[in-house]
Amino acid sequence: MYNAEPHSAIADGRIAAVIERLQATRRAPVRGNPMQSGSCDPHDYAEQGFSIHPEQGELIYLLCRGLRAKRVAEFATSVGMSTLYFAAAMRDNGGGTVIGSEIVSAKVATAKRNLADAGLADYAEIREGDARKTLRDLGGPLDFILIDGWPGDKGPTLARQVIEIVAPQLRVGGYVMNDNAEADFLEFVRDPKNGFVSITLPLKGGTELCLKVA
Numbered sequence: 001m002y003n004a005e006p007h008s009a010i011a012d013g014r015i016a017a018v019i020e021r022l023q024a025t026r027r028a029p030v031r032g033n034p035m036q037s038g039s040c041d042p043h044d045y046a047e048q049g050f051s052i053h054p055e056q057g058e059l060i061y062l063l064c065r066g067l068r069a070k071r072v073a074e075f076a077t078s079v080g081m082s083t084l085y086f087a088a089a090m091r092d093n094g095g096g097t098v099i100g101s102e103i104v105s106a107k108v109a110t111a112k113r114n115l116a117d118a119g120l121a122d123y124a125e126i127r128e129g130d131a132r133k134t135l136r137d138l139g140g141p142l143d144f145i146l147i148d149g150w151p152g153d154k155g156p157t158l159a160r161q162v163i164e165i166v167a168p169q170l171r172v173g174g175y176v177m178n179d180n181a182e183a184d185f186l187e188f189v190r191d192p193k194n195g196f197v198s199i200t201l202p203l204k205g206g207t208e209l210c211l212k213v214a
Ligand SMILES: C[S@@+](CC[C@H](N)C(=O)[O-])C[C@H]1O[C@@H](n2cnc3c(N)ncnc32)[C@H](O)[C@@H]1O
Pocket: 042, 043, 049, 050, 051, 052, 074, 075, 076, 077, 078, 079, 080, 081, 082, 083, 101, 102, 103, 104, 107, 129, 130, 131, 132, 148, 149, 150, 158
């Protein structure tokens, strides 16, 4: 017999309380999600987190601890759920920074409040604006990058555009996690010439975990 109750690696009650609050207030978008409603303008969804699920966050935390990660980034931040897991790992690794990105000002403010409530404000720098600009210069090699993207109208997805910008800034041995399985993102990380190996994990309906090997 084993105990199948999920166990969290986040031992700090202050952080766990903010994560629990975000989970409890997770809301389905009133007008449907961007794929259903016709609008892909992120400003139309300022109230919705579209956040990663706790099991994805726990994995981010654990992998970042294992890497002794000090420098990580995410596209995008939204209300800061993923940022909390990254920032917790930075703190527990003895210091580091998660560089966030978010185009909706109100969400940047909410994410900053959530980080402050968790006692993690010193471990995050959230860059407001279009991630295709704000993540262009991450200031040195990164250990881990989350690509938790957003649907666009046509052409390459944002996930594909962002991976092309950030992949050269990730160190060999670093990870990329992708939440939405965008076809052109998967094509990029599965093309051996781009230097990744990746697997699909059964989390939130399919989470791609990619390791930079060259
Ligand atoms: C799936 S959510 C991110 C959820 C977040 N990782 C979390 O766990 O809470 C995607 C976010 O991307 C933001 N976004 C959309 N287009 C963007 C862009 N070009 N640059 C930066 N952020 C963008 C949206 O406002 C939305 O908050």
